[in-house]
Amino acid sequence: MKVLIAMDSFKGSLSSKQGSEAIAAGIKEVYPSADTKMLPLADGGEGTVEALVEATKGTLFTVPVIGPLQEKIEATYGVLGDHRTVVIEVAAACGLPLIREEQRNPLIATTFGVGELINDAIERGYRDFIIGLGGSATNDGGVGMLQALGFQFQDRHGKEIELGGQSLKDIRRIDAENVSPALSEAQFNVACDVTNPLYGETGAAYIFGPQKGATPEMVEELDQGLRNFARIASEDLGKDIQNPPGAGAAGGLGAAFIGFLQGELKSGIELILESVKMEEQIKGVDIVVTGEGKLDGQTSMGKTASGVAQLAKKMGVPAIALAGSITEEAADLNEIGITSYFSILTKPMTLNEAIDPDTARQNLQVTTAQLFRLIKAFKQ
Missing domain, CATH: 3.40.50.10350 (Glycerate kinase; domain 1)
Known part of the structure; x- marks a missing residue:
């Protein structure tokens, strides 16, 4: 048997x-x-890193990063047994379980730590990534992650915006000049099982914001910020980050991966089964x-x-x-x-x-x- x-x-x-x-x-x-x-x-959500590393006899790396509330935390990612493929759960760096319920606030929550995990893997020489988008506490459109990767988001005074979803409305210019050339060599396969656009009634803020602690007033502010982010991305970089299915996943991280990192969004379980x-x-x-x-x-x-x-x-x-x-x-x-x-x-x-x-x-x-x-x- x-x-x-x-x-x-x-x-x-x-x-x-x-x-x-x-x-x-x-x-x-x-x-x-x-x-x-x-x-x-796992299906791309919680437990994906642990499951895939265990299944393929891979390796875990734990590094200090900036957490969702901009505090220092320890976050873990994995490298599969092929010694080539990195697997990251964004929740490890910006997940809801990292924040007590009464502290949840997507206006200040950031994805910066996700970018730090990617940076760490790239510095170790890895270029192939599997990203699990589930469980984020953020609604910053992935801007925090992109800032950690070298993208600059400047306000009307030419100053870098603050971390968190509340700052998206202040973006007036996006600059990619300081992004590491190594990032363009990376390939991102993103496990995502939602098709929501970035903003609007079915977008990241309205659909997922309340579970992350957003009040109706916060939802409106966050949605306006995502609209502004999408407009500037279109004007400065010629990128459509609003309409691709899944752009609104994980508070807009889907849009960041699609529009800025040439990521490909795939069914979570299909991606995992392919990997093993x-x-x-x-x-x-x-x-x-x-x-x-x-x-x-x-x-x-x-x-x-x-x-x-x-x-x-x-x-x-x-x-x-x-x-x-x-x-x-x-x-x-x-x-x-x-x-x-x-x-x-x-x-x-x-x-x-x-x-x-x-x-x-x-x-x-x-x-x-x-x-x-x-x-x-x-x-x-």
Whole structure:
């Protein structure tokens, strides 16, 4: 029996590696000599660096950067096992979890630290980047990141603007003369699963600003700043950063990557599966086990389980999905490649009980063992 375990994390409970280990233990209860290969995964959001570095036996680097509230923090990025590809989660340098809820303020929050992470990797000689855009606390259009990379954003007095979304309205000129030539050699593949424009009613400020602490008045100010940023970028550099799908992702970081760094926005899970060469990983296995904390209507729209299952179906390999909770909408997942899916809950329990790491680990192991007992019975 050869099994590929390709799990996302159970957010707030188990990492993808911990979940994979519990599943492997359940399989070994039934098939002690089973060949279980664990491939921790993520969809471009939280946990992407950890999962990809673990899956490819890569390396982590931790460096001091300016955090979202312009304070010094330690942020970590990874280099994959190919010794060539850097993976960065922007949330490591400007994420919501770095700020207490009462301190959230996208008027002052900055992406400067993201640029510092990129700079550090470039100085080490790396040129290929995977960027995960999820979870930012910012709405500065990526200007902070670009400032760290050498772009200058000047006000009407020729002075560099301050950090944070509140300063975007002050931009009158953009200067790229001090940008390192090495940056033009870099290639950015950006994991992004939203299509919002930079500004407007469906843009970064109106759609994502409130969850980052923006009041209605702040939202209006931030949106006007993004409009001004887009106008100056068009006038000075001839760049359209408003209309590309995903420009409004992560408070406008999508626009910065598209317009200033020639980044290519891709489906998060497709980018991740491509990076770990998933098709090659599936070749020759008998069963694929995947899953995540919740299977619902969103799962089929670019989540880990659906991406893994679609490739498994393409290669004629059955795929089992395990999850903490499953909604009625998950029934559609059978059509896209998940052979069967199961909740790991073994009895009625509260959410807090279910996400307790020890409980979740035990439930994953028990459910997996029971499933493979059934598989073994049919094989005999």
